[in-house]
Amino acid sequence: MSDIEIRSSVELPSIREEISFQTADGLNLVGELATPRGKAAEATLLTLHPLPTHGGFMDSHVLRKAANRLPELANLAVLRFNTRGTTSPRGTSDGTFDGGKDERLDVEAALAWAEARGLENIWLLGWSFGTELALKYGHDKRIRGVILLSPPLHRTTDEELARWVGSEKRVVAIVPEFDDYLVPEAASERFAVIPHAEVVGIEGAKHLWVGETATTAVLNEIVRVVAPQHWPLPASYRTSL
Secondary structure (H helix, E strand, O other): OEEEEOOOOOOOOOEEEEEEEEOOOOOEEEEEEEEOOOOOOOEEEEEEOOOHHHOOOOOOHHHHHHHHHHHHHHOEEEEEEOOOOOEEOOEEOOOOOOOOOOHHHHHHHHHHHHHHHOOOOEEEEEEOHHHHHHHHHOOOOOOOEEEEEOOOOOOOOHHHHHOOOOOOOEEEEEEEEEOOOOOHHHHHHHHOOOOOOEEEEEEEEEOOOOOHHHHHHHHHHHHHHHOHHHOOOOOEEEEOO
């Protein structure tokens, strides 16, 4: 038995499965599902990646590290996929980027696949552009809530935010102190339209959550919201090797 430090490149044990599913307009989207070994996941993170025209895809590092760590450390399932027209090592999803409009069908297809698979306690976990999709299209879906990493609120209108008022679904925005688009104070003002929204500022972090300190902080906040019984995350992992 030995302990390994949980750092950037660590991939902890899980069951990894390449998946694909179709949208209502006939596109094939590719992705991956990571689940805990030998037991059912307590909750599911359905991830929505950053802007594909600026390098965002299902392997954007926070989402990849969530899949690499959280099935084992927090008993969570992590579903990642490429929205239409997006490429990663897993492959390329059909279609063309539509600026967040027809991506509504991508979100709906991913949720339908997750529900058909029997995944439970589904949360939408969006990052940057992915937060816009979560906010625009998640308010009327069968989810527990949305977790919003670095929300720019460029595409989401106040009217769309207002759809969440009175909802039982949680709305949690995790905002870097030095975000390029929306810092914690400004985020609190924009999200004030949703009385139950929670804005969590992360000191020292930037929009891209670069560095292990920022990554650890954001993954801990995700687990605090979704699976508090597994919070805080350990800094090391005991292996039998």
